[in-house]
Amino acid sequence: MSKIVKTIIFGVLLFLNLLLINSITMQKTDWGTFFPKNTNNETQTTLFTQNIQYLFISMNNQTILEQWLEEDTILNYYQLNQKKDLYLLLFNRTQQTKVLQNIKPFVYSGTSVLGEVVVKNFQEEFSFYLLYIAPILLLLFWFLSSYEYLLNILLELFSFNLILLTTIKVLDFHIDIASLMTFLFLFVYAFTLFHYIYSKEFDKKKLQFGIGISIFTTLISAIFLTLSQFGFISSFGATLILGLITLLIYTFIRLHFLKKSSCTFRGIYHFKYTTKKRLNVIILSTMSVPFIGLLLFHSNLHLNLNPLTLIGKQTKAFQEIENFESNYINSLPIVIELSSKDSSFKELKEVQQLHQLVQDLQTVPTLFQLYNPDIAYKNFASREITQATLQSYAQFLLANELSNSQMSLFSSDMKKSYIYLLIPITTDTYSVKQILQQIDLKAQKYPQFDLKIKGKVSDFHHHTQLFLQEFASGLSLSLGFIFLFFLFYCRSYKTLIIIISALVSFVSLLGIHALFNLQVTLMTLLSVILFSGLVTDNIVHIFICYKEKEESCFNSVTKPIIVSNISMLLGLGGMFFGGSLLFEFALELGILLTINLLFILYILPSLLRLKVFKNYTAQGDSYKTMM
Secondary structure, three states, X not given: OXXXXXXXXXXXXXHHHHHHHHHOOOOOOOHHHHOXXXXXXXXXXXXXXXXXXXXXXXXXXXXXHHHHHHOOOOXXXXXXXXXOXXXXXXXXXXXXXXXHHHOOXXXXXOHHHHHHHHHHHHHHHHHHHHHHHHHHHHHHHHHHOOHHHHHHHHHHXXXXXXXXXXXXXXXXXOOOHHHHHHHHHHHHHHHHHHHHHOOOOOOHHHHHHHHHHHHHHHHHHHHHHHOOOOHHHXXXXXXXXXXXXXXXXXXXXXXXXXXXXXXXOOOOOOOOOOHHHHHHHHHHHHHHHHHHHHHHHOOOOOEOOOXXXXXXXXXXXXXXXXXXXXXXXXXXXXXXXXXXXOOOOOOHHHHHHHHHHHHHHOOOOOOEEEEOHHHHHHHHHOXXXXXXXXXXXXXXXXXXXXXXXXXXXXXXXXXXXXXXXXXXXXXXXXXXXXHHHHHHHHHOOOOOEEEEEEOHHXXXXXXXXXXXXXXXXXXXXXXXXXXXXXXXHHOOHHHHHHHHHHHXXXXXXXXXXXXXXXXXXXXXXXXXXXXHHHOHXXXXXXXHHHHXXXXXXXXXXXXXXXXXXXXXXXXXXXXXXXXXXXXXXXXXXXXXXXXXXXXXXXXXXXXXXXXXXXOXXXXXOOHHHHO
């Protein structure tokens, strides 16, 4: 087929892909989808729960709020005295779309709008990457290979993408921002695999087996991602499963019509090894392990689960939220429940003792008191609660009971009091934990009260524990499954090499985080579990070749591995310029893939040449029995 015909076909495929992309509807994403649905807080207050949402809004027309209240668009609103024309709106989660539509002409902030902010920011990043970064990467790849080779790869890529988009359209599959990130990864991953199809180093059956295992192990990682309790991670995994199954079917059908053409990357050569170099590599690698371990031991890796921090401090959306909080009010709530041990809050003496704790909390940095008995009484009586008389306090309690406010000051039995605090919504999870610890330390000075943290941030510790559990279980289970598979395939304990490669990459990633004080985020979890499947992409081809050619296999198999890995790293490298969310994903996964590639090029050949790994091919070529 001539280049002109292929170019015309490519244009048609591109046009059909664009049509399908425009016909697919993007689903809404909110703050809650970034966190587990279940909670360990069984006694939530009626305010700031999963069902009741909130936001702060600045507007000079209270009549509009009354109208929204009559239409049941909102549950209630409160005028805040801290700033003129500043209100707190409460609304049911089912009304969120309507509320967000109504408030667009005004200035606002709150967790209920963060999903919209993150979606908008990522859509801009996604479009920028496709329109500006991807073409530059393709030109670079054209320079490194050839026009015909690039055209062949693009035809494969857009044919696969057309089938994938058609499947999504027919199944009416849920698409959100996590799905968009999945698509980018699938483009890069498929682009990588198609290099093996056009390599002359493998025959058709071995290529089918190698690519099949590569996709299958990545599919295992996608399944573990789908099981995540974090909505963003599970959505990424679900879309990835659909994409990988489509890619597997397409690839196997495509291999039946295979016509190979070789590619040579300019300036990339096969590495030659001497005994001295192999020994130096092994010694250097061995010495680096205790150094990284010592670094991790003496460091405090910070875990950050706040989705807003994923979009980056330099973005327009992040700066708009910071401007709102600097001009108006902090917008992330903390609810403190204080239980009186001695008597109920019907007694004036008890609430005046509470006044001391309220005053003490004002000294906690970044903490803003939104609503508490002190503020409520001052608004009611125009004087401090320390000046209250029994009669005025009784009138205050009666007015509070008749107000039917959802911002409760006291429980029905008057044994509990609530204090509503605010911190910046941009606060990372680690800092939130420190703030909660400071609040707890302040409360310990008042033994007559028991304190519980409630509201949205109360579950951050629980979410952190879930994150760490998923990190450990997802990594161990996916790697364990891959190890068992290769153990069955190779019939030898020497398949531990696969685990060594992955562990070196993971430990090095954490070492880099510790060294440069990088936060561990949802992107870290996503990248690590995803990489645990990708780690086999190169090694499976090496194992197939090594079973036949032993050490001489590195003279042939290295070239397609370098080409495919550099292609993936170029795709991820382009994400560095696409925006903060893409940058973090690309950085995490890129570090892992780079370290793994260096391991394969330098350390793996040295290990396989050691005496302990000799003669493992005596088992025979068992892949034939598994196909």
